[in-house]
Amino acid sequence: MDPTYSDGNSAEKDSGVNEKTTTVPQVNSIYDSERGSVVDVKVDVHTNIxxxxxxxxxxxxxxxxxLAGTLGTGLFLSSGKAIIHAGPAGALIAYILVGTVVWSMIQSLAEMMCYAPIxxxxxxxxxxxLHPSAGFALGWMQWYSAVISLPTEIISAAVIIGFWDTDPISGDIPRSHMIGYITALLILCSAINYFGARWFGEAEFVFAIIKILLIMGLIIAGLVVDLGGGPDHDRIGFRYWKNPGAFAAYPVEGSVGKFTGWFTSLLQAAFSFGGVxxxxxxxxxxxxxRANMKKAARLLFYRIxxxxxxxxxxxxxxVPSNDPHLLNSTGNGAASSPFVIAFNRAGIKVLPSIINAGILTSAFSAADSVLYSASRMLYGLSLRGQAPRIFSTTLKNGLPIASLVLSTLFILLAYMTLSDGAQTVLNWLSNLTSIATFICWGTICITFLRYKAGCEAHGIDRKTSFFYNKWQPWPAYWAIFWCIINVLFNGYQVFIHGMWSTSDFIIAYINIPIVAALFLGHWLWTGRKKxxxxxxxxxxxxxPGPEIDFDPNPPTTKIAKFFRWLL
Known part of the structure; x- marks a missing residue:
C-alpha cells in the first residue's frame, strides 16, 4: 500500500518518478495551503533545536x-590561464579530467541528498x-572559505563595472565611484538573500538564463569565426594546435614543463567547476x-x-597560447576574457560590452550564491550543536536570520580594496581557500563510502533509492584519488630549484593543518569519539519521510509540462 501524504495523495502518483523511495521513517508534517508546501515539523534529536x-x-x-554555482567568471575570464599554462590540448584534457571528478563527486553527493534532504x-x-569532528572541520573550513571569497566576488563585480567607467588618464576607476559601486552591490546582494529562499531562487534563475544564453552565443560565434565566418574570413581550424603547439610548457621548459603546465591547469579547471x-x-x-535533486544531479553534469x-x-x-593579450591580461573585465581577445583578433569589435555585462551578471550571481550557502552552512552547524545555538534562529518565513547577519558582515571587507595594503591582505586571505574545493570534494566522497557502509549494515537497499549509481563505489574512489593528488601537489612550484616562496608554500598547504587542527580540537573537546x-x-x-515527496503545483498544460521537463 502506498504511503499517504497530508493532502491524501499517494507516493507513486505524486513523487514524479516510478521508483520506490528509500525506507525512511515518517515524520510529522503540515501542509500549508497558502504557501503551497509541506512545512517540516522536526526537532534535532541530539540538540533539541x-x-x-x-x-x-x-x-x-x-x-x-x-548551473549558476559553476558557470561563471572561471570560464568567461580565467580559462585563458589554462590555455597559457597547458596549451589548447592540455587545457582541454584538464577540463575533461576535472569534469569526471565532478561527475563522480556528484554521484556520491546526489545519493545522500536524495536519502536525506536536510x-x-x-x-x-x-x-x-563519517564522524562528528569531520563535519565540524569541513563545515568551518567551508564557511570560512565562503565568507572570505564573498568580498572578493563583490570587488570583482565592481571592477567589471569599471569597464565602462575608467579615468581616461590613469586608466583606473575613480575612488569615489568604486565606493559607490561596492556599496550598491553589497546592498543588492544582501537584499536578495534577506527576502528569503524564494526570492534568492528567482534571482538565480534569471542570472543563470543570462549566463547560459551568453556562453551558448559565444560558443556559436566562436565556431563561426573559426570556420572563417568572421570579418577577416580567415579559416583558423586547429592552426594554433600546430603553432605554437597543442601543449605549452610551464613553469619550466621541455616535456617536464608540459606536464607541470597541464597539472597547473587542473587547479584552474577546479576553480571553474567549484561551487557545484x-x-x-x-x-x-x-x-x-528527492525528485528535484535527482533531476538536478542527473542533468547538471551534461549541461556543464x-x-x-x-x-x-x-x-x-x-587564441594561441602565446598571444600577448592573453599573457598580459589582468583577469578583470571583458578585456581579459579569452573570448573577447579571440573576437578582437577576428576583427569583431562590438562584443566586449555585451560580454562584460554577462560577466558582471556572473560575478554578482557568485556573490549572491556564496552568501546564501555561507548562511546555510553556519545554520546547519548550529542545528547540530557545532556552532553557537543563536545561529539556528529563524524567522517565521524560515529565514536563518542570525547566520545570515553574521555572514553578511564579511561583505564589508570589500572596502579593503580601497587601501593598497589592505587589498594585499585580502588577496592573501582569499588565496588560502584555493585548495579547499578539492578537500571538500574528497571529504564528500569519503562520506559517501561510510553512508554506503551504514546502508549495508542497516539492511537498507540502495537500489530502491531515488538516486542510485550501479558503478559505485568506483566513482567515489576516482574522485578521492584525484583530490588527494591535487591537495598534496598543488604547491609543487615552490619545490622547483630557484622558485621557493614562503608565502606561496603557506597558501598552498595551510588548509591541511587548519582542517587537521579543527578536527583534532573538536575530537579532543568532545571526548575522543571513535x-x-x-x-x-x-x-x-x-x-524526512515520503510525505515531502510530492509536487504541490503540478503542471496541467502541455506547455507547462514541457517546461517542467526542460527545467
Missing part, C-alpha cells in the same frame, strides 16, 4: 542554481555518516526535494560538460 527552514524553492530554481547538506552528512557542491545546501528548502568542454575547446582554437562502525551510523533520525 527545531529546524525552521521551509521548502519555498521550486524545481526550476534548483536546476538553475546548480539542512546543512554535505556538512551534515560528514558529521552524521553547494546544490546540497538547497535540499532543505526545495519542494519535492557541454558549456565548459566546448567553451575551452573553442577558446583553444581561436569513527562509527556501519551498524553505529545514524541512518534514521530527523530524516
Amino acid at each position: 527545531k529546524d525552521g527552514l521551509q521548502r519555498q524553492m521550486h524545481q526550476r530554481h534548483v536546476q538553475m542554481i546548480a 539542512a546543512g547538506g554535505y556538512i551534515h552528512y560528514a558529521e552524521r555518516f 557542491e553547494t546544490l546540497a545546501m538547497t535540499a532543505a528548502e526545495v519542494q519535492n526535494p 560538460l557541454f558549456f565548459y568542454v566546448c567553451g575551452i575547446l573553442i577558446v583553444g582554437m581561436l 569513527f562509527p562502525k556501519g551498524s553505529e551510523i545514524d541512518m534514521y533520525s530527523n530524516i
Whole structure:
C-alpha cells in the first residue's frame, strides 16, 4: 500500500518518478495551503533545536542554481590561464579530467541528498555518516572559505563595472565611484538573500538564463569565426594546435614543463567547476526535494560538460597560447576574457560590452550564491550543536536570520580594496581557500563510502533509492584519488630549484593543518569519539519521510509540462 501524504495523495502518483523511495521513517508534517508546501515539523534529536527552514524553492530554481554555482567568471575570464599554462590540448584534457571528478563527486553527493534532504547538506552528512569532528572541520573550513571569497566576488563585480567607467588618464576607476559601486552591490546582494529562499531562487534563475544564453552565443560565434565566418574570413581550424603547439610548457621548459603546465591547469579547471557542491545546501528548502535533486544531479553534469568542454575547446582554437593579450591580461573585465581577445583578433569589435555585462551578471550571481550557502552552512552547524545555538534562529518565513547577519558582515571587507595594503591582505586571505574545493570534494566522497557502509549494515537497499549509481563505489574512489593528488601537489612550484616562496608554500598547504587542527580540537573537546562502525551510523533520525515527496503545483498544460521537463 502506498504511503499517504497530508493532502491524501499517494507516493507513486505524486513523487514524479516510478521508483520506490528509500525506507525512511515518517515524520510529522503540515501542509500549508497558502504557501503551497509541506512545512517540516522536526526537532534535532541530539540538540533539541527545531529546524525552521521551509521548502519555498521550486524545481526550476534548483536546476538553475546548480548551473549558476559553476558557470561563471572561471570560464568567461580565467580559462585563458589554462590555455597559457597547458596549451589548447592540455587545457582541454584538464577540463575533461576535472569534469569526471565532478561527475563522480556528484554521484556520491546526489545519493545522500536524495536519502536525506536536510539542512546543512554535505556538512551534515560528514558529521552524521563519517564522524562528528569531520563535519565540524569541513563545515568551518567551508564557511570560512565562503565568507572570505564573498568580498572578493563583490570587488570583482565592481571592477567589471569599471569597464565602462575608467579615468581616461590613469586608466583606473575613480575612488569615489568604486565606493559607490561596492556599496550598491553589497546592498543588492544582501537584499536578495534577506527576502528569503524564494526570492534568492528567482534571482538565480534569471542570472543563470543570462549566463547560459551568453556562453551558448559565444560558443556559436566562436565556431563561426573559426570556420572563417568572421570579418577577416580567415579559416583558423586547429592552426594554433600546430603553432605554437597543442601543449605549452610551464613553469619550466621541455616535456617536464608540459606536464607541470597541464597539472597547473587542473587547479584552474577546479576553480571553474567549484561551487557545484553547494546544490546540497538547497535540499532543505526545495519542494519535492528527492525528485528535484535527482533531476538536478542527473542533468547538471551534461549541461556543464557541454558549456565548459566546448567553451575551452573553442577558446583553444581561436587564441594561441602565446598571444600577448592573453599573457598580459589582468583577469578583470571583458578585456581579459579569452573570448573577447579571440573576437578582437577576428576583427569583431562590438562584443566586449555585451560580454562584460554577462560577466558582471556572473560575478554578482557568485556573490549572491556564496552568501546564501555561507548562511546555510553556519545554520546547519548550529542545528547540530557545532556552532553557537543563536545561529539556528529563524524567522517565521524560515529565514536563518542570525547566520545570515553574521555572514553578511564579511561583505564589508570589500572596502579593503580601497587601501593598497589592505587589498594585499585580502588577496592573501582569499588565496588560502584555493585548495579547499578539492578537500571538500574528497571529504564528500569519503562520506559517501561510510553512508554506503551504514546502508549495508542497516539492511537498507540502495537500489530502491531515488538516486542510485550501479558503478559505485568506483566513482567515489576516482574522485578521492584525484583530490588527494591535487591537495598534496598543488604547491609543487615552490619545490622547483630557484622558485621557493614562503608565502606561496603557506597558501598552498595551510588548509591541511587548519582542517587537521579543527578536527583534532573538536575530537579532543568532545571526548575522543571513535569513527562509527556501519551498524553505529545514524541512518534514521530527523530524516524526512515520503510525505515531502510530492509536487504541490503540478503542471496541467502541455506547455507547462514541457517546461517542467526542460527545467
